[in-house]
Amino acid sequence: MKLPVSGRATVTAVVAAATLFATGSIAGAAPAPEAGALAAAPDIPVANVKAHLAQLQSIATANGGNRAHGRTGYKASLDYVKAKLDAAGYTTVIQQFTSSGRTGYNLVADWPGGDTGRVVMAGSHLDSVTAGAGINDNGSGSAAVLEAALAVSRAGYQPAKHLRFAWWGAEELGMVGSRYYVNNLSAANRARISGYLNFDMIGSPNPGYFVYDDDPAIEKTFKDYFTGLGVPTEIETEGDGRSDHAPFKNAGVPVGGLFSGADYLKTAAQAAKWGGTAGRAFDRCYHSSCDTTANIDDTALDRNADALAYAVWTLSS
Template sequence: MPRMSIPRVLLTVAAAGALVAGTVAVASAGEANKEPPTVTASDVMPYLHMLQQIADRNGGNRADGTPGYRQSVEAVKQVLDANGFHTRVQGVNLIADWPGGDEKRTLMVGAHLDGVPEGPGINDNGSGSAVVLATAVAVARSHLKPKRHLRFAWWGAEEKGLVGSKAYLDRLSPVQIKHIAAYLNVDMAGINDAGSYMVIDFEDGTAQPIYDYLKTQNRNTIDIPAGGSDGQSFRDRGIPVSGFNTGLDDCYHRACDRVENIKPDVETLSANTMIHAVWGLA
């Protein structure tokens, strides 16, 4: 998340072979289409360790335009390709489509994958990237057949001003824009010292599955605007937007934003929240 766009009020309040294979434990395909699966820390945290290892091999960061960022894109793409997604690298972005569903009512789910030069960017935003990846793998392992088409995105250059998500939308025609029924964004999902989830809500119903699941987990929520991350790019085009974050921490945009900075229980709850939101909206 870019530093300049975050309101100060929020300051208080994701072995390569195993990853590619996918390890999300779900019910049978028929059952899973009715009820969303539940993932555990062992399903989500390996993605964050993967991103940390990439940063460690590349000067300690995964910033846009660096080998660390390009390797992050390739690593996520390998997981998606192995799980049956149709993937494409589009500029700085990675886009993955799950086959099937009505493309005139597409549900998009995204997170920015780039970090900053100051550190590996594991909470900001490896955590959101891992949540989206765990959700995509859960869809694949469940053999989900949604009514809406599902498209997942990992944005580049968010830290430079939402560059990747804006560029993606700039490529679309007005008709293609209208075919995006809703967009869900997740940014900084692995630390929750304040105890509340901050939910993007424009009172259009898109956020309801997020509220519903967090209520079952006895978590408080605070409504926030879309500004501050890639959800704003979609909101600016008139697309319904929701999503969530869990707040900033002392390692924000610093070298200490490592995998050790993540709280596995929070990251896991965030993944299950997004999975329930996708099942509820798709």
Template sequence: MTLRRSLPGLVAGALGISLTLSAVPAATASAKAQAPTTPTVSEQQVMPHLRALQRIADRNGGNRAHGTQGYADSVAYVKSALDRAGFRTKLVPFTYNGATGNNLIADWPGGDPDHVLLTGAHLDSVKESPGINDNGSGSAAVLATALQVAKSRLTPERHLRFAWWGAEEPGLIGSADYVGKLSGAERRRIDVYLNFDQAGSKNTQQWLVVHDDEHGETEAQQAFESWFAERNIPTFDIGVGGSDHESFGNAGIPSSGFSTGISDCIHEACDNLANVEPKTETTSTDALIGVLWKLAATIARR
């Protein structure tokens, strides 16, 4: 899914969009270090998921788009990994353009059900592309994080829910369907939604952190910017619009997350495994893990 964002120089001009440069806050002596129990991952724990999605695309006409066997196989792959790890998973069907799609929802047992930390990414590609950076990379980062939750037997204060959306490329269909079917009470139980779209772009110089236009600087945005600042990694602020988090922002649910920028091969056949930088993908996954561990440990009372 193409995020509405600005990049420096000619890219920003070509896209006709604006982006606010966010000064990277310096790490201070009072900043809390990551808890010792917060895990990190290696390339060997993340990249196999992208290789699996590439194989799925290869045997299904070169894509993993809504309504295709490639998308169905992608969902089956992620669901199988989560089921083996002990998540409670369910497929939530919807229909778009005459074809049935599924959102995949996975809940980790425990945590306060009135304070849900929801983390997601879109799993579908366009029909012209295997969609390995857009958005196999975000999907793989979320899956690797969920598997670390299970491996660590995390006992969070907040309830942890993970999601993989379908039919986002045609216009945020899956995420909008999910949000639209939530009751008012269910929406209020979601403290924040974290979204990850194109997490492994090559030649990444800064991470684009979502700023919630309605709610301002959320606790999640602060946590991401702190995580990157502690590692001297520059960030930009981007608005909520343009990716899956837009569906949540439109419903008044606080949102954050990040992207690593628009890929050279977006929505093209060259968005394959070679279009992902493993080091960037691993850093993105570690950032997600670090912030999720932090947000899972405390509940900001509303």
């Protein structure tokens, strides 16, 4: 998640040539399922999500300690995610842009099938700050979105709506990648997106359970899941306008998402309801070198990854 700053990064478009972005559809997509053919969302194995985080940590360690925009660690992270998706049967497109004099990349993956006039998207930013590996911010969201996408493939899921997953570049510079993507969609293709779900910092070590309240239907979907777990939630306010849902919301796309807290302090009331330590930040390693694989709460990561899958399945059926 980006720091709250007033300035906006300058973006110069370089490459965006792909049928996916021009038409919003995939040639040769599989047919939609029969009416009423609903499937239950799978449990997302937290061990699989953590294995992706270990890979992202290794990538950062081998590339100067970070996975920041324009650095080798970011491109290696994107290549890792893309290879997993390609092997799982996704149609992947890399979208290239320039920001702060460096080349950036978005990765967009479409699952063949479903009504391309009704697209459900789930996304996360893949870049870190230069200070560290960015494992909670935002390896956690990126790994969970990846594992949910792989679960779609494993299940052979064929929803009524079309599924699209995305990993954004240069979020830490001002949601640059996601803003570039949205700005380069035609009005018709923006209108085809029935919902964008954002996952930014979902494994904070002193976690809260925060749900975006931007769209009532999406908000209810997430709240219903956590109610079923007996886990209370609160409305997300710390990250308003500070993550990749903002460009979609500004363009009129319904948005929602999950968040487990950044540098705000957990209150006594929140500690009483969620556990953890009152008076301590939800993530003491926010934008710091200590945001490593040791900076993750497994329970929060597991619950949020499962909630992510539940929302994807529910909203796309």
